[in-house]
Amino acid sequence: MELIRNPEPVAALIRSAETIALCSHVSPDGDTLGSTLALKMGLESLGKRVSVFCQDPVPAKLNMLPGAEQFRRPEDAAQERFDLLIAVDVSDQARMGTCQSLLAQAAQVAQVDHHGTNPAYAQVNDVDPHAPATSLLVKELLDVLHVTITRDIAICLYTAVATDTGNFAFSYTTAEAFSMTSELMSYGLPLSEINRLLFRQRTPQQLSLLARALNTLAFHENGQITTMSLSQRDFIECGALPEHADAVVNYGVEIVGVKMAMMAREDADGTVKIALRSIEPARVDGVAFSLGGGGHAQASGCTVEGPLDAAMERVLSAMKKTLSEERT
Numbered sequence: 001m002e003l004i005r006n007p008e009p010v011a012a013l014i015r016s017a018e019t020i021a022l023c024s025h026v027s028p029d030g031d032t033l034g035s036t037l038a039l040k041m042g043l044e045s046l047g048k049r050v051s052v053f054c055q056d057p058v059p060a061k062l063n064m065l066p067g068a069e070q071f072r073r074p075e076d077a078a079q080e081r082f083d084l085l086i087a088v089d090v091s092d093q094a095r096m097g098t099c100q101s102l103l104a105q106a107a108q109v110a111q112v113d114h115h116g117t118n119p120a121y122a123q124v125n126d127v128d129p130h131a132p133a134t135s136l137l138v139k140e141l142l143d144v145l146h147v148t149i150t151r152d153i154a155i156c157l158y159t160a161v162a163t164d165t166g167n168f169a170f171s172y173t174t175a176e177a178f179s180m181t182s183e184l185m186s187y188g189l190p191l192s193e194i195n196r197l198l199f200r201q202r203t204p205q206q207l208s209l210l211a212r213a214l215n216t217l218a219f220h221e222n223g224q225i226t227t228m229s230l231s232q233r234d235f236i237e238c239g240a241l242p243e244h245a246d247a248v249v250n251y252g253v254e255i256v257g258v259k260m261a262m263m264a265r266e267d268a269d270g271t272v273k274i275a276l277r278s279i280e281p282a283r284v285d286g287v288a289f290s291l292g293g294g295g296h297a298q299a300s301g302c303t304v305e306g307p308l309d310a311a312m313e314r315v316l317s318a319m320k321k322t323l324s325e326e327r328t
């Protein structure tokens with residue numbers, strides 16, 4: 001099935017529904033949570049009874065989203081029935097996680113999404129693979145329904161597009177992303193405050209962890225490759241969570257002259273999570289793939305067996321090989 005924007009049929013389902021369940025994807029990010037909450041508030045303003053569901057808890061950083069505390073677990077709604085279920089930013093049914101149980105509790109199922117790999121799994125699919133965030137489609141849907149955009153809805157829609165576009169820096173950022181943001185400013189969007197919370201504020205634990213990672217920074221191949229690592233001990237002594245290491249690899253690739261960077265994170269089960277980054281035209285997807293992982297050309301990852309030093313050695317030799325092949 002062709003993936004196209006299709007707000008009208010979704011709007012028609014919404015108009016004829018009284019009880020509506022909205023579902024975010026597993027390991028939720030700013031787009032799925034912001035888009036889901038914006039839609040919830042918009043539909044409630046039309047008099048609908050709306051519940052929001054997610055398998056996993058809201059990450060601490062995104063607790064600032066208006067309504068973030070209202071997410072429910074699907075197992076707590078096992079006896080409930082819904083006229084309509086809408087999956088939001090969920091690229092395939094498996095990404096609903098335990099929320100898949102809601103499919104059997106809903107009379108109709110629709111989805112709003114922007115992933116090109118989406119198999120159009122719902123009865124009604126509003127999917128645009130060229131949209132940089134699902135929130136652009138949610139905004140369009142709210143406009144079709146003549147919903148009045150409030151400051152809280154604006155915060156949710158903005159958080160979604162700002163996080164999915166790397167704060168409007170990724171190559172797939174569109175003019176529409178800016179035009180929606182421009183309109184949201186007129187509804188009182190606190191731009192500077194939201195950007196501070198999303199992109200600049202860190203916890204003390206996160207900063208301690210970053211300091212330790214930077215201490216391990218090593219250069220290879222005449223400064224073209226960098227490596228960093230964090231052991232289980234680092235996480236325990238810093239009181240940090242695994243996700244606090246997520247953006248650390250970027251420090252390694254943002255150094256002048258560097259073409260590839262690796263950040264190795266030892267997990268509690270002894271396995272080592274490898275994050276890889278590169279600067280175009282250098283690629284790291286082949287390195288990740290050769291070690292059982294995957295991802296994009298300039299951002300990929302894999303999980304390898306420990307111990308940490310041996311794992312890093314394996315990945316580094318694959319990186320060196322790729323770099324020498326690219327040179328020839």
Ligand SMILES: [Mn+2]
Pocket residue numbers: 031032089114132133134164
């Ligand atoms: Mn998204």
